[in-house]
Amino acid sequence: MAQSIVAHEQGPIRPPNEANSLLLRLTRNCPWNRCLFCPVYKGEKFSRRSLEEIKNDIDNIDQAVKRLITISQENGMGGTVNRDLVAQVHARHPELLPVAYWQYHRGETVFLQDADSIQLPVEQLVEILELLKEKFPGIKRITTYARSRSLLRRSVEELTRLKEAGLSRVHVGLESGNDKVLDFMKKGVNGPQQVEAGTRVKEAGLTLSEYVILGLGGRSLWREHAVDTARVLNEINPDYIRVRTLAIHPASPLYEKLKQGEFTPLDDDGVIREESLFLEQLRGIESAFYSDHILNLLEEVNGRFPQDKGRMQAVINRYLSMPxxxxxxxxxxxxxxxxxxxxxxxxxxxxxxxxxxxxxxxxxxxxxxxxxxxxxxxxx
Ligand code: SF4
Incomplete structure (x- = not known):
């Protein structure tokens, strides 16, 4: 009889580019949970998982990897996790599926969930990172979401310690650099604090990915949103800038504001005009710019600053000049x-x-x- 492996716990979301990563849950939900535009964890309470629970999950993942190798060998696949093995796991061992997908995609990347893993004490994070690297020596990248406010509670030395223990990249939801937008949306942080948090991450030698929400200023603040967000990013010079277009989910508090007429969203063309101004204002940076989210209208606005700026602007101009x-x-x-x-x-x-x-x-x-x-x- 096949040995049963307890599945490890996973949270609801990850960045788009972490689709092939192992998802390891360190905390549950979001410690802030007040952003108006965000429906993800509303009604859910934040908690830290214990070190024991997390270590237990890492052990389960390790066992799952070993079990996959055995199944592969028993079926003449030489111990590799290939497409046929994933199909077989899907049908007969669904509890192994997340680990099978991870191994199928080389098993090199890990994303630490949920919204703000940096909430855990540094010593615990170090222990988890070191255990991951020890159990899975093939891991090349470990990333996490972090709120700017939480990063401000960490010194550059502490962040450097996390980098040395194996953390590679921090994904930060900047959303906007404009204080009025940040305040209205209850982001709990202002532009200068976002600059300070991003700068610390970079000083620690970690890769920094900043997320921007196109359309977050609505009709009344779109210019300020574009200009100030670019200004903040120009100061940080993050490794990655990723944009996602605002869509208002009925479960988000912003939906109420919409119904009460307190927020008027931009239409698609308005968002693209805002994106045009935003791109134009991004100066002196060397960031890679990605539109890798299904909500973005112009997915092909991708490239690296400064060399691809003109090409990215040309895509936007081409759209705006269409009948x-x-x-x-x-x-x-x-x-x-x-x-x-x-x-x-x-x-x-x-x-x-x-x-x-x-x-x-x-x-x-x-x-x-x-x-x-x-x-x-x-x-x-
Ligand atoms: S900090 Fe992130 S996860 Fe938390 S409410 Fe805001 S957007 Fe949502």
Whole structure:
């Protein structure tokens, strides 16, 4: 009879680029949990998992890896975790699936969950990082989310200690650099504090990824949001800048503000104009810029500063100079998964498929905006 392995605990979210990473939960939920735009942990209480629980999970993962090797050998796959083995695990050993996916993707990256792992005492974090590296010597990158406020409670020396123990990268939800936007959205931090937190991470030699929410200033503060966010990032010069477009989930407090008329969101074209100003204001940095989120309209705005800035701006200008109906069709095609790039609008079969959806919406009396608003919420 197959040995049963207790699955390790995982939280609900991770950054888009950690899709192939092992998810190891150190804390549950978010210690702040007040950001208006964020529905993720609302109604859930923050807690730190005990060191014993976390070590137990690492042991379970280790056992799962060994069990996968045995199953692979027993099935003539030479101990490797390949596509066939993942399919077999899916059918017969679902408790091993997260570890099987991790091993299938080389088992080199780990993401520490949930929203703010840096809440754990430094000594505990060091012990966890060292244990991970000891049990899985193939690990090349360990990353975590951290709030700027929590980072400010850590000295550069403490962050350096985490780096030396194996932490590679910190993902920070900057969201905005404008104090009015940060205050309205109850982010619990201001622009100068974000600069200080980001600077400490970089001084410690950790890689820094900063997340920005396009559209977070709404109609009234979009210019300030674009200009001040760029200014803060120019001061930090993070390794990565990642953008995600605001979509207002009904479970987020911002939805109430929307209904009460206290927040008016930008439409897609407004967000792209804001992104244009934001890109234009990013100066003197050497960051990689990514739009790798399904909510972003222009996914192809990717590149490295300063050399790719002109090319990224050209993508935005190309979109904004398209005729109105073509922009509407692009938005529809992008959100329904037919188009990924502006060039896809010139593909006759893709364009025809999108035109068909457009006609069906017309026949049902639904506008593209109404349809996309509903669709976007499902992506949050
Ligand atoms: S700090 Fe992050 S996880 Fe917590 S409420 Fe704000 S956005 Fe959500």
């Amino acid at each position: 109105g109906h073509k922009r509407e069709l692009f938005r529809l095609g992008r959100r329904t998964g037919y188009f990924r790039t502006l060039g896809d609008t010139n593909n006759p079969s893709l364009a025809e498929a999108v035109e068909n959806i457009y006609q069906q919406l017309q026949d049902r009396g639904i506008t593209v905006d109404q349809y996309l608003e509903d669709l976007m919420r499902r992506y949050i």
